[in-house]
Amino acid sequence: MQPFLDGLRQLLGPADLLTDPADMAPYLTDWRRMFSGPALAILRPGSTEQVSAAVGLCAQHGVAIVPQGGNTGLAGGATPLGRAPQVVLSLARMTAIGTPDPIGMVIEAQAGCILQRVKEVAADCGRQLPISLAAEGSATVGGVIATNAGGVNVLRYGMARDFVLGLEVVLPDGTVVKGLKPLRKDNAGFDWKHLFIGSEGAFGIVTAAVLRLTPATRHRSVALLSVQDLPAATRLLGLFQDRIGETLSAFELISADAIRLVETQCGLGAPVSGGNWFLLVEAASSLDGLPAAVQATLEAAYEAGLLQDGTLAASEQQAQSLWALRKHVTEAESRCGKSLKHDVSLPLRRMGAFLESIQARLAGLAPAARLNIFGHLGDGNLHVNVVLGDTPLSIASRITGMVHDLVAEAGGSISAEHGLGQYRLADWQRLTPKTERDLAIDIKRAMDPKGLMNPGKAVPGTSHRQ
Ligand SMILES: Cc1cc2nc3c(=O)[nH]c(=O)nc-3n(C[C@H](O)[C@H](O)[C@H](O)COP(=O)(O)OP(=O)(O)OC[C@H]3O[C@@H](n4cnc5c(N)ncnc54)[C@H](O)[C@@H]3O)c2cc1C
Numbered sequence: 001m002q003p004f005l006d007g008l009r010q011l012l013g014p015a016d017l018l019t020d021p022a023d024m025a026p027y028l029t030d031w032r033r034m035f036s037g038p039a040l041a042i043l044r045p046g047s048t049e050q051v052s053a054a055v056g057l058c059a060q061h062g063v064a065i066v067p068q069g070g071n072t073g074l075a076g077g078a079t080p081l082g083r084a085p086q087v088v089l090s091l092a093r094m095t096a097i098g099t100p101d102p103i104g105m106v107i108e109a110q111a112g113c114i115l116q117r118v119k120e121v122a123a124d125c126g127r128q129l130p131i132s133l134a135a136e137g138s139a140t141v142g143g144v145i146a147t148n149a150g151g152v153n154v155l156r157y158g159m160a161r162d163f164v165l166g167l168e169v170v171l172p173d174g175t176v177v178k179g180l181k182p183l184r185k186d187n188a189g190f191d192w193k194h195l196f197i198g199s200e201g202a203f204g205i206v207t208a209a210v211l212r213l214t215p216a217t218r219h220r221s222v223a224l225l226s227v228q229d230l231p232a233a234t235r236l237l238g239l240f241q242d243r244i245g246e247t248l249s250a251f252e253l254i255s256a257d258a259i260r261l262v263e264t265q266c267g268l269g270a271p272v273s274g275g276n277w278f279l280l281v282e283a284a285s286s287l288d289g290l291p292a293a294v295q296a297t298l299e300a301a302y303e304a305g306l307l308q309d310g311t312l313a314a315s316e317q318q319a320q321s322l323w324a325l326r327k328h329v330t331e332a333e334s335r336c337g338k339s340l341k342h343d344v345s346l347p348l349r350r351m352g353a354f355l356e357s358i359q360a361r362l363a364g365l366a367p368a369a370r371l372n373i374f375g376h377l378g379d380g381n382l383h384v385n386v387v388l389g390d391t392p393l394s395i396a397s398r399i400t401g402m403v404h405d406l407v408a409e410a411g412g413s414i415s416a417e418h419g420l421g422q423y424r425l426a427d428w429q430r431l432t433p434k435t436e437r438d439l440a441i442d443i444k445r446a447m448d449p450k451g452l453m454n455p456g457k458a459v460p461g462t463s464h465r466q
Pocket of ligand 1: 071076
């Protein structure tokens with residue numbers, strides 16, 4: 001491998017080819033410290049041309065590539081897996097942002113740009129990029145596109161896929177495909193960029209994108225509400241949709257247990273009590289009547305007997321403190337030791353029975369474990385996490401298998417937004433019809449015949465095709 005590494009050093013310079021174990025360590029373990037794996041080196045190219053040349057060298061030497069952005073992914077997709085020679089290719093140095101076009105409402109950014117920074121640049125010209133995640137201060141444009149990230153505003157604006165107008169990618173042989181047109185409408189043939197969005201680096205490397213912006217909203221109303229049960233929560237969602245649906249930008253569910261966790265682990269206090277479930281509801285508009293419309297909707301909800309308690313933020317500062325409760329749920333959970341993350345979506349009408357089944361089965365399988373449930377109820381997406389406590393790690397896969405089996409029975413998805421990575425691939429294979437699996441493998445074979453792009457993540461290896 002020495003000629004390979006020498007070639008890379010010549011290409012990238014010694015500062016951007018890391019081979020010292022201490023320098024490599026942060027790139028070889030994921031954010032949750034659940035996955036880690038070896039690599040020959042960490043590559044830090046600074047341009048699309050360098051990515052292309054580095055990928056070409058890897059193809060020539062049969063070395064696999066793990067693309068990495070901010071390393072905030074929750075499925076182990078950016079962490080090396082297995083024994084095959086591989087490198088991590090970090091996009092972190094590619095951070096150029098083009099001047100936004102506020103009338104055409106587009107912005108171009110390189111893959112390594114931090115999402116929050118792109119949002120700030122868009123905001124400076126009076127527009128917004130409403131992809132909103134708790135990890136937005138570290139997640140990158142490339143990672144967000146490669147995972148088709150969701151977040152709290154999907155209800156109104158859609159997933160990352162809905163923002164990508166143009167894409168530049170480097171294929172597994174090093175070829176650069178430059179599709180950076182800022183067009184909203186382009187039906188001139190097959191729209192290949194969708195192959196890369198959500199493919200978790202299994203088909204190629206995203207190096208830049210043109211993203212769609214939306215008008216900024218001048219008013220927002222944020223409320224924290226408590227309800228007795230899930231049927232009340234879904235009826236409340238229906239009421240909001242009926243009355244102010246086009247302004248509804250978030251409808252987040254947090255269990256009372258999760259709120260208690262945030263209070264005890266992060267020192268925050270919820271100004272609302274009562275009920276088994278909390279809802280963080282946000283509406284936004286540029287029209288002046290929004291606060292009155294939200295207030296009237298809340299009064300109707302009280303009259304219909306749907307609410308236990310609630311508060312409507314009276315200032316932007318109060319709105320931010322209500323959001324802080326929601327944003328700290330993941331951190332509060334991580335302070336309680338190891339947990340298993342399940343990122344599921346299912347039809348709203350089946351959620352109640354699904355959660356009851358999980359509760360019953362978990363009590364039998366792992367009595368020391370506790371459920372931590374929150375998520376994007378408006379999108380039918382729940383994070384059904386299991387805080388393990390004293391539960392032995394050896395039964396982790398049985399617990400996850402049980403949750404995923406119940407999701408499949410309810411006609412849901414085992415990954416609403418976090419992707420398969422290495423964490424969910426085996427369960428996806430187990431629960432997905434053969435025709436669908438074979439289609440994924442055939443596309444992988446066509447895109448990456450040598451199987452060098454992020455092996456063991458997102459798509460089964462070609463040997464699984466029977
Ligand atoms: C606290 C917290 C909250 C989160 N909340 C949400 C949420 O609400 N919704 C949500 O969807 N996700 C959420 N996530 C998950 C994560 O932030 C997203 O998946 C994010 O999109 C990952 O971006 P990244 O740059 O960190 O990618 P990485 O973690 O570096 O990589 C993720 C995957 O994309 C691939 N990849 C990265 N960059 C590229 C590239 N340029 N080209 C090709 N492939 C690439 C990697 O190989 C890997 O498979 C959260 C994570 C944390 C830690």
